[in-house]
Amino acid sequence: xxxxxxxxxxxxxxxxxxxxxxxxxxxxxxxxxxxxxxxxxxxxxxxxxxxxxxxxxxxxxxxxxxxxxxxxxxxxxxxxxxxxxxxxxxxxxxxxxxxxxxxxxxxxxxxxxxxxxxxxxxxxxxxxxxxxxxxxxxxxxxxxxxxxxxxxxxxxxxxxxxxxxxxxxxxxxxxx
Numbered sequence: 001x002x003x004x005x006x007x008x009x010x011x012x013x014x015x016x017x018x019x020x021x022x023x024x025x026x027x028x029x030x031x032x033x034x035x036x037x038x039x040x041x042x043x044x045x046x047x048x049x050x051x052x053x054x055x056x057x058x059x060x061x062x063x064x065x066x067x068x069x070x071x072x073x074x075x076x077x078x079x080x081x082x083x084x085x086x087x088x089x090x091x092x093x094x095x096x097x098x099x100x101x102x103x104x105x106x107x108x109x110x111x112x113x114x115x116x117x118x119x120x121x122x123x124x125x126x127x128x129x130x131x132x133x134x135x136x137x138x139x140x141x142x143x144x145x146x147x148x149x150x151x152x153x154x155x156x157x158x159x160x161x162x163x164x165x166x167x168x169x170x171x172x173x174x175x176x
Contacts, residue, residue, distance in 0.1 A: 002080070002109055004116045006062070007070040012045045014079035015059040021051040026138035030154045030170055037151040039170075041138060052137070057097065059084065068093065071117045073100070073109045080104040083113040085121060085129070092173055093121040095131035111147055118176045127142045128175035135168040151175040 007014055026043040064084060068104050073081030081104065084097040095117070100109045118129055130152070133140045145151075153171035 002104075002107075002112070003074045004071060004081075004112050005074070005114075007121065009061055009065070009067075011013065011070075011072060012027075012061045015061060016021065016080060017079050017082045017099060019054045019056060019100065020141060021053040023049060024052050024135070024136050024138075025049045026139055028133075028141040028153060028170060030135065030168070031159065032154070039141075039145075039151060040115045041142075043138075049126060057058070057084075058159050068096075068133075069120060071113050071118075071120070073104075075104070081109040081113050083110075083117050085117050087124075088130075090129035090130065091127040093117075093124070093126040093128075095129050098131075100133075104125055110143065114147055115176075117175065123175070128173060130171065130173045132169045133172055135170050139173075141170060144172045144174075147174065 005126045024044070026041055028039050029042055030037060068086040069117035070085070071083040072079050081100040082097065083095065086094045086096050088094045098110055098113065114129065121129055131144065133144055135141065150172060150175040155169040155171070158169045159165050159167045
């Protein structure tokens with residue numbers, strides 16, 4: 001049984017949950033028109049599918065708790081999922097990081113982390129959560145939309161003049 005709970009100073013080790021590779025198999029094409037935000041999926045050709053892994057973050061619990069909170073998913077004493085949430089001036093708390101150990105993916109743990117965090121954020125006076133997904137991470141974009149997030153913005157300039165030029169950031173918002 002997976003336990004979802006807020007992390008405390010005693011859970012420092014849970015912050016070391018390593019990042020693991022994920023597949024980049026498509027892009028969420030986002031546009032805004034008179035009907036609001038619209039999105040459609042573009043699947044990559046098999047030869048264009050790749051893997052990505054984010055660099056490790058090296059979180060420090062005192063800093064995480066000063067800036068917001070963290071939620072962990074535990075299988076016994078082992079942390080198998082982690083969400084980092086930071087305070088923001090908006091009425092939405094920012095989801096800074098969300099990850100689930102590879103062996104535990106596909107079991108609904110990330111969604112459980114978000115539901116728990118949404119309630120905690122609303123108890124702090126926030127209307128909901130917001131996060132950013134890269135448009136070429138179709139798996140993450142699909143997940144946020146399936147969970148109930150809505151598209152609230154698109155930034156096509158974030159990666160200009162970088163090795164990732166051509167990507168865009170999709171802004172997602174969720175009130176539950």
